[in-house]
Every structure is written in C-alpha cells, then in structure tokens.
Amino acid sequence: MSASNENLKDMIGQEYKDGFVTDIESESFPPGLNEDVIRALSAKKEEPEFLLEWRLEAYRHWLTMEHPEWSFVEFPKIDFQDISYYSAPKSMDDGPKSLDEVDPELISTYNKLGIPLEEQMRLAGVAVDAVFDSVSVATTFKDKLAEAGVIFCSFSEAVKEHPELIKQYLGTVVSQFDNFYAALNAAVFSDGSFVYIPKGVRCPMELSTYFRINAANTGQFERTLIVADEGSHVSYLEGCTAPMRDENQLHAAVVELVILKDAEIKYSTVQNWYPGDENGLGGIYNFVTKRAECREENAKVSWTQVETGSAITWKYPSVVLKGDNSIGEFYSVALTNNYQQADTGTKMMHIGKNTSSTIISKGISAGHGQNTYRGLVKVGRNAENARNYTQCDSLLMGDQCGAHTFPYIETKHPSATIEHEASTSKISEDQLFYCMQRGISAEDAVSMIVNGFCKEVFKELPMEFAVEAQALLGISLEGSVG
Amino acid sequence: MSVTHLPNTHYTSLLSAHENNLVGQDVSWLNSLRKKAIEAFSVTGFPTLREEEWRYTNISPIEKKQFAVAEKPGKLDAAFVKAVLLEGCYHLVFVDGFYQAEFSSMDGLSAGVTVSALSEGLSEHESLVKSLLDSTVETPALGFINFNTALFTDGAVISIEENTVLDKPIQLAFISSKEAALKLTNSRNLVLAKASSKASIIETFHSVEESCHHTNVITEVVVEPNANLSHNRLQAESLKAYHIGGVYSRLENNAIFNQSNYTFGANLSRCEIHGTLGEASDCTLNGLYVGQDKQHMDNHTRLNHAQPHAVSNEFYKGVLGDNSRGVFQGRIVVAQDAQKTDAKMNNRNLLLSDRAEVDAKPQLEIYADDVKCAHGVTVGQLDETAIFYLRSRGADKQTAKNMLTFAFANEMIERIDFEPLRMAVLEELLKRFPQAGMKKEWL
Numbered sequence: 022m023s024a025s026n027e028n029l030k031d032m033i034g035q036e037y038k039d040g041f042v043t044d045i046e047s048e049s050f051p052p053g054l055n056e057d058v059i060r061a062l063s064a065k066k067e068e069p070e071f072l073l074e075w076r077l078e079a080y081r082h083w084l085t086m087e088h089p090e091w092s093f094v095e096f097p098k099i100d101f102q103d104i105s106y107y108s109a110p111k112s113m114d115d116g117p118k119s120l121d122e123v124d125p126e127l128i129s130t131y132n133k134l135g136i137p138l139e140e141q142m143r144l145a146g147v148a149v150d151a152v153f154d155s156v157s158v159a160t161t162f163k164d165k166l167a168e169a170g171v172i173f174c175s176f177s178e179a180v181k182e183h184p185e186l187i188k189q190y191l192g193t194v195v196s197q198f199d200n201f202y203a204a205l206n207a208a209v210f211s212d213g214s215f216v217y218i219p220k221g222v223r224c225p226m227e228l229s230t231y232f233r234i235n236a237a238n239t240g241q242f243e244r245t246l247i248v249a250d251e252g253s254h255v256s257y258l259e260g261c262t263a264p265m266r267d268e269n270q271l272h273a274a275v276v277e278l279v280i281l282k283d284a285e286i287k288y289s290t291v292q293n294w295y296p297g298d299e300n301g302l303g304g305i306y307n308f309v310t311k312r313a314e315c316r317e318e319n320a321k322v323s324w325t326q327v328e329t330g331s332a333i334t335w336k337y338p339s340v341v342l343k344g345d346n347s348i349g350e351f352y353s354v355a356l357t358n359n360y361q362q363a364d365t366g367t368k369m370m371h372i373g374k375n376t377s378s379t380i381i382s383k384g385i386s387a388g389h390g391q392n393t394y395r396g397l398v399k400v401g402r403n404a405e406n407a408r409n410y411t412q413c414d415s416l417l418m419g420d421q422c423g424a425h426t427f428p429y430i431e432t433k434h435p436s437a438t439i440e441h442e443a444s445t446s447k448i449s450e451d452q453l454f455y456c457m458q459r460g461i462s463a464e465d466a467v468s469m470i471v472n473g474f475c476k477e478v479f480k481e482l483p484m485e486f487a488v489e490a491q492a493l494l495g496i497s498l499e500g501s502v503g
Numbered sequence: 504m505s506v507t508h509l510p511n512t513h514y515t516s517l518l519s520a521h522e523n524n525l526v527g528q529d530v531s532w533l534n535s536l537r538k539k540a541i542e543a544f545s546v547t548g549f550p551t552l553r554e555e556e557w558r559y560t561n562i563s564p565i566e567k568k569q570f571a572v573a574e575k576p577g578k579l580d581a582a583f584v585k586a587v588l589l590e591g592c593y594h595l596v597f598v599d600g601f602y603q604a605e606f607s608s609m610d611g612l613s614a615g616v617t618v619s620a621l622s623e624g625l626s627e628h629e630s631l632v633k634s635l636l637d638s639t640v641e642t643p644a645l646g647f648i649n650f651n652t653a654l655f656t657d658g659a660v661i662s663i664e665e666n667t668v669l670d671k672p673i674q675l676a677f678i679s680s681k682e683a684a685l686k687l688t689n690s691r692n693l694v695l696a697k698a699s700s701k702a703s704i705i706e707t708f709h710s711v712e713e714s715c716h717h718t719n720v721i722t723e724v725v726v727e728p729n730a731n732l733s734h735n736r737l738q739a740e741s742l743k744a745y746h747i748g749g750v751y752s753r754l755e756n757n758a759i760f761n762q763s764n765y766t767f768g769a770n771l772s773r774c775e776i777h778g779t780l781g782e783a784s785d786c787t788l789n790g791l792y793v794g795q796d797k798q799h800m801d802n803h804t805r806l807n808h809a810q811p812h813a814v815s816n817e818f819y820k821g822v823l824g825d826n827s828r829g830v831f832q833g834r835i836v837v838a839q840d841a842q843k844t845d846a847k848m849n850n851r852n853l854l855l856s857d858r859a860e861v862d863a864k865p866q867l868e869i870y871a872d873d874v875k876c877a878h879g880v881t882v883g884q885l886d887e888t889a890i891f892y893l894r895s896r897g898a899d900k901q902t903a904k905n906m907l908t909f910a911f912a913n914e915m916i917e918r919i920d921f922e923p924l925r926m927a928v929l930e931e932l933l934k935r936f937p938q939a940g941m942k943k944e945w946l
Binding site for chain 2: 091400402415417418419420421422423424425426427428429430431432434435436437438439440441442443444445446447
C-alpha cells in the first residue's frame with residue numbers, strides 16, 4: 022500500500038489517540054461496505070422493513086454515482102471500504118475516569134470558553150454518576166416538551182415510536198439519491214435527531230442536540246429530521262460548542278427541515294470539530310447536506326452557522342422556497358486557519374410567489390486557509406416578486422491564505438429583484454493602530470475587529486451561543502497575527 | 504457514469520480537408536502550430552454544458568448545423584459596406600473571413616504603424632506574427648481557440664511603434680455576405696502596442712442579410728509598458744448567426760487597456776474577454792448586451808491580476824426582452840504576489856419579459872491579502888416610482904418604460920469617446936426598440 026494510502030487510513034480510520042478508550046471490538050463492524058453490512062446495521066437497530074429497503078435503494082444508487090470533483094477543496098481520495106460503518110456506543114465505563122485523564126490542552130480550551138466543570142466532564146466523555154444534575158435537568162425538559170406535544174428524540178427511537186412520521190417525511194427534502202454523500206448517508210446513517218412540532222405549538226425552549234448527543238453518541242453519519250407543522254415555531258441548536266474530538270474523521274451528515282404553513286424553524290450551528298494540527302495533519306472532513314423546504318405559504322426558515330472547525334468544510338445549507346410568501350435566511354461565519362479549507366455557502370431556490378431570501382456570509386482566512394463562498398440564487402419561472410439580498414464579505418489575514426467567491430445567480434422572472442454584493446479586504450492598519458494606542462494588545466485588537474466583522478451573523482445566534490462563538494473565534498485565530 | 508464527449512466528426516474532418524488551403528500554408532512554424540491545434544481539437548472537440556465555464560451556454564446547435572468552411576468572399580454591395588464603415592477611421596474590411604482591399608483604406612497612416620491583413624502581409628511581418636500568434640490565449644486552450652488556430656483564413660496584424668500616437672482609430676469591419684449562409688468563418692487578429700504608444704481599435708461585425716452563419720474570431724492583444732490601447736467591439740450580426748469571439752490580452756507594466764464590448768446580434772453569441780495584468784497596469788472592461796427574441800448572449804470575462812498595484816474596473820449591463828437569455832460570467836484572480844490590487848466588477852441586468860432569463864456568475868479568487876476587491880450583481884425590473892414620475896408628467900406607460908430602458912442602456916453607450924462609434928452603437932440600440940418613440944437627438 023502506498024504511503025499516501027497509509028496516511029489516509031490513519032486519517033480516516035484512526036481513533037483519537039489522546040484519552041478515550043473506545044475499542045469494544047466485538048461491537049464494531051469490520052471496515053467495509055456492502056448490502057450485508059447495511060442489512061446487519063438495520064437489523065441491529067431493529068428497523069422496520071421500509072427503512073431497510075430505503076437504505077438499500079440508496080446504496081444501490083450510490084454505487085452508480087461518481088465522487089463530485091467540482092469543489093474548491095483538496096483532499097486525498099477516500100476509500101469507503103476502509104471505514105467501519107457501525108460502532109457501538111461507548112459505555113460510560115470505558116471513558117476517562119476523571120478530568121485528570123483528559124488531554125490538558127482540551128481542558129485549557131474549555132476553561133477559555135468558560136464551560137462549567139460538569140459540562141467539561143460531559144463533553145470530554147468522562148463517566149459521571151448521579152451527582153451530575155444535568156441528567157435530571159434533561160429529564161425535566163423531556164416532561165415539559167411532552168406536555169407541549171413536541172417530539173424530540175433520537176432517530177432510532179423515532180423509527181420505533183413514530184414510524185408513520187418517519188415514513189411520511191424522511192427523504193422528502195433530501196432524497197436518498199440526492200448527491201454522493203447524501204446517498205451514502207442514507208445507506209448507512211447510524212442515528213440522529215428527530216423533532217416534530219405539532220400544529221400551533223411554539224416550542225417552549227430551544228432544542229439542542231447537546232443534551233442528546235452524549236446519551237446516544239451518534240456516529241459519523243447522522244441524520245436530522247425536523248418537521249414544523251402548521252403555525253409552529255422552534256429554535257434548534259446543533260453542534261458542539263467545544264472541540265469535541267470525534268474519533269471518526271469523515272462526517273457526512275444530512276439535515277432535513279420541513280416547514281409547513283405559517284411555521285418557522287431557526288436552525289443554529291456552531292461547528293468546531295477538530296481542525297487538524299497547525300501543519301494540516303488530521304482533522305474532520307465535514308461533508309454535510311442540509312436543506313430546508315418551506316413547503317407551504319408563509320413558512321420561514323433561518324440557517325445560522327459559525328464554522329470554525331473541521332479540516333475541510335463542504336456544505337451548503339439550502340432553502341427551497343416553495344410556499345408563497347415564504348422566507349429563507351442564511352447567516353454564516355466561516356473561519357479557516359492553518360491548513361483548513363472551507364467551501365460553503367447556500368442555495369436559495371425561489372419557486373413560490375412573493376418569496377424572499379437573505380444571505381449574509383462572512384469568510385475569514387488566516388494562515389494557509391482557503392475559504393470559498395459558493396452560493397446559488399435561483400428564481401423560477403413562476404416565482405413572482407422574488408426578492409434576494411446577498412452580501413458576502415471576506416477578510417484576509419496573512420499572505421498565504423485565499424478567499425474566493427463563486428456566486429451563481431439564475432433568474433427567470435422579470436419581477437425578481439436580486440442584489441449581490443461581495444467585498445474582500447484585510448484588517449486595516451488604521452483600525453489596528455487605533456486599538457493598540459488605547460492599550461489593547463495586537464491579538465485582542467484583531468479578535469475585536471474580527472468580531473465586529475461578524476456581528477451581523479452573531480446577532481442572529483441565541484444568546485449563549487453568540488458568547489461562545491465569539492470566544493471560539495478568538496481561540497481559533499490565536500497565533501495568526503504576525 | 505461519465506459520458507465521454509466525442510468531438511464532432513464533421514468539424515474534425517473539416518480541419519484536415521482544409522489543411523492545405525489556408526493563409527500561410529508555406530510557413531512551416533505556422534503549419535506545425537496548426538497541426539498541434541488540430542490534434543488538440545480532435546481530442547476535446549467543442550465544449551459542452553458539463554464544463555463549468557460553459558454551463559449556461561449550449562453550443563450543440565453549432566455542432567448540429569454542420570457549417571461548411573467559407574472558401575472565398577461573397578459579393579458585396581458597396582452601399583452596405585459604406586453604411587458599416589465609421590467616419591474618421593482607417594478601415595480594413597474582411598468579407599466572409601477574407602481581406603478585401605477594394606473596400607479598405609489606410610491612406611495617411613503614419614510611419615510608426617504597421618497595419619496589414621495576414622493574407623497580404625504575412626511574409627513581410629512574419630516575425631511579428633510569430634511573436635504574437637498564440638501568445639496570449641491561455642492553456643489549457645479551449646476547443647474554439649484550437650478550432651480557430653487550425654482554420655483561420657485571415658485577419659489583421661497591427662503594430663504601433665514605440666512612442667507613437669495613432670491619429671485615428673483603426674476599424675476592422677467583418678462582414679458576412681449572402682454567400683456566407685450555413686458557412687463558418689475563422690479570423691485571427693494580432694495587435695501589438697509597443698512601449699509608450701497610443702492607439703484605438705474598433706472591431707465591427709455585421710451580416711448582409713438575416714442568414715444563419717458562424718463567426719469565430721479571436722483577437723490577441725499585447726500592450727507593452729506605458730502604452731495605452733483602446734479596443735472596442737460592436738457585434739450586430741444577423742439574429743440567426745452564431746458568434747464566438749475572444750479578446751485575449753496581456754498588459755505589461757503600467758499599461759492601460761480599455762475594452763468595450765457591445766452585443767446586439769446573433770442567435771447565440773459568446774464573447775471571452777481575458778486579460779493578464781502586469782504591475783501597476785490599468786484595465787477597464789465595459790459591456791452592454793441587449794437581447795430580444797430568442798437570443799442567447801454570453802459574456803465571459805477573466806482578469807488575472809498577476810502582479811502588484813494593478814487596477815481593474817469592470818462594468819457590464821444587460822437588457823433582456825422576449826425569450827432572450829443573458830449570461831454574465833466574470834472572474835477575477837488575484838495571485839499571491841499581486842498585493843495592492845484594486846479590482847471592481849459590476850453587473851446589472853434588466854429583465855423586460857417574463858420569459859427572459861439571466862444567469863450571472865461573478866467570481867473572485869484571491870490569494871493575496873492586501874487587496875481591495877469587490878463585485879456586485881443586480882437583477883431587477885424598472886423602478887415603479889420612476890415610471891410613475893414620468894407618467895405624472897404625461898408620458899404613457901410604454902413610453903415611460905422605454906425611456907427608462909434607454910437610459911439604463913445608454914449609460915454604457917455614453918462611455919464611448921469616439922463620436923462615430925457612439926452613434927453607430929446608439930443606432931443599433933434604437934433599432935432594437937423601434938416602438939420606443941425615442942429620438943437619437945434626445946440622447
């Protein structure tokens with residue numbers, strides 16, 4: 022086997038070497054992918070027949086697909102036969118016994134983020150017993166949600182408890198044949214989240230995968246499905262607010278949002294997967310398909326994402342504006358430092374009448390980072406009075422990085438009003454000087470200016486997230502000021 | 504599941520059939536250049552929709568029509584030529600891809616300027632031609648470039664000596680005669696503006712009648728240090744024609760290049776304006792495309808900021824009515840060394856009909872940090888309040904709309920300094936809107 026292949030094996034298959042003891046051999050499938058693996062996976066999860074069929078269809082289609090090559094990111098070819106597609110959840114006993122056993126670098130990052138001690142333990146996967154009151158907190162939440170009629174559970178649980186909802190909505194936004202990674206995900210997804218907000222219900226609290234992810238320890242192929250029924254409202258937070266070192270290096274998730282009449286979903290992501298070290302070794306490949314469909318009139322969806330992690334981020338949270346008067350929004354901050362690469366943006370498909378969309382994208386490149394905004398705004402033949410406003414700004418820090426903007430605008434209706442603006446610049450010497458002559462260190466000044474640059478996006482984030490996102494940016498930029 | 508695209512056998516066979524029938528067939532370096540182009544084309548053929556740069560423009564009609572090569576110039580009415588030629592210019596007239604001395608005039612051309620048709624002056628200017636030909640088109644060469652290199656029949660070669668200022672613009676008039684129907688013409692122009700010279704070149708494209716023909720024309724431009732070159736392009740071919748054009752330029756240090764591109768004609772047109780910018784050079788690209796009927800107009804610009812301190816300014820406007828479709832693809836690449844680059848790109852589109860379509864793809868690719876780059880795109884319709892304003896002053900709705908449409912397009916036309924060209928472009932615009940009730944004098 023060639024050296025590069027060997028490297029790749031390390032990158033994709035490796036288990037995170039610091040701390041976590043995760044080798045429960047008997048509970049993992051050997052690497053490889055074929056129909057038997059999918060059958061076994063489905064059987065293990067006790068899935069109904071229709072889901073297995075659905076997976077197999079996806080798999081058969083996936084076999085006929087070619088790996089997409091159009092993106093602006095570079096990485097060695099992935100050997101999909103070299104990945105284990107099922108790894109049993111870690112039992113609590115196998116985790117580190119106390120924080121002392123956890124990588125001190127991780128702990129110092131947690132401290133910088135101001136995460137309380139108990140949460141640190143949870144994030145690091147430390148086995149905690151009943152003392153940990155978050156467990157009971159989680160239960161209280163569950164009761165409160167059930168009272169409102171909100172279903173919020175893991176995907177596997179939903180398949181067992183609410184098969185009719187899964188059957189009705191699964192794959193209706195991102196079909197199992199949609200694209201290479203979506204098809205792969207459909208074939209082998211291990212778990213994920215399911216949310217259903219019934220008619221007219223305003224979800225009493227913000228939902229977060231944070232509470233659930235530790236319980237189920239979802240793997241690399243997760244699938245999220247959120248359905249907002251008529252007149253409902255939900256704010257959903259995704260991702261980890263700390264560098265959760267996922268042992269699997271390829272992360273190919275699918276997120277589907279279904280928004281019915283007068284409903285609204287606000288989906289916020291703070292993504293900080295392991296970005297690799299400063300030489301670009303290791304790190305997560307984050308290849309995610311996210312799409313929302315405003316299926317009926319007056320539906321609204323808002324994507325907010327802060328991407329500071331991952332070696333490669335390749336995703337385009339999209340909105341299909343099918344219902345009349347529906348609204349799509351996309352707010353994004355993507356930061357690439359060291360050798361990180363990001364090719365991210367959004368797609369706004371205007372189909373219904375009087376639909377509007379807003380895109381605010383802020384890209385920051387430092388070190389050797391390559392940051393690409395790629396977005397599509399499409400106005401269909403019948404999309405009367407479609408309105409789009411796009412603004413993408415890039416900030417360059419250092420002369421080794423790159424910032425690229427590739428917008429696509431396709432308009433088939435004269436009543437459409439589309440505005441697109443993009444600019445690229447660096448932090449001005451004047452701004453830096455102004456801060457520094459007031460006694461602020463160069464590093465803090467840069468962090469302050471960058472936060473100002475991202476403000477339009479941060480203000481869309483829920484409060485706690487916004488605070489953490491700001492701290493995260495500061496950490497991710499550390500050492501990039503020369 | 505990839506579908507291998509096989510080059511159209513009709514066109515590959517044309518290449519070998521006409522191998523011995525072209526300008527400069529006795530020049531060995533040119534022959535070997537053409538051979539190389541033929542080989543490359545035989546592999547790639549014409550581009551397809553699957554190629555990212557061609558995703559909005561389907562050229563399969565060109566493949567299907569199986570155009571034959573125009574082998575000799577058709578007959579032309581002197582009055583038609585006269586109408587096409589601009590006052591106050593030197594003229595080089597090409598009919599169906601062949602230089603026509605009888606219509607051309609270069610009287611009074613100053614000593615430091617070389618203007619010649621390839622068919623007449625190749626042997627005299629061989630070293631000049633050799634230094635320019637294929638020097639600015641980028642590799643990997645596109646199918647149409649190779650096709651042109653393999654088959655060009657004629658074209659102009661222009662060289663402005665150092666410190667020379669040309670007194671009048673040079674007009675290269677390309678006319679497709681009646682006989683050009685279902686034929687294809689390939690022309691290649693070579694322009695060299697030597698250090699500290701100044702000149703203006705105008706290319707015009709007309710058809711005698713509404714016939715279906717295919718024009719493939721490439722202009723290669725080199726602007727040496729401190730030289731100032733203006734290049735204008737007016738394409739007003741028949742509404743059934745297929746026009747593929749390209750202007751490939753290289754700007755050396757402190758060079759100034761102003762390119763304007765006015766597209767009115769052709770059923771399907773695609774124009775590539777590419778430039779590589781040297782240190783502290785200045786490049787301006789202006790464009791206007793006015794589409795009606797089923798016209799498809801693709802404008803493709805690419806500016807490569809290779810050196811520091813260069814400035815580029817790009818402004819394209821589109822007016823699209825009926826079933827027409829406009830495409831604007833612009834790309835600015837800023838290399839790592841190109842610090843202090845200042846690049847602007849702007850594209851505005853006006854859709855007049857609910858069947859018209861516009862696709863815009865403005866791209867920035869930036870590898871240097873101390874730069875100012877911006878691009879903007881708008882797609883929209885006429886401002887209701889502006890229409891209301893005009894109507895409140897007694898204009899009926901259609902007149903109000905026409906006035907505003909004119910004003911929108913006229914912004915690009917007003918940028919033309921050379922009066923005869925401005926009038927010619929204006930006339931083309933007025934022709935597209937006969938119902939407008941607009942008078943030339945108003946504008």
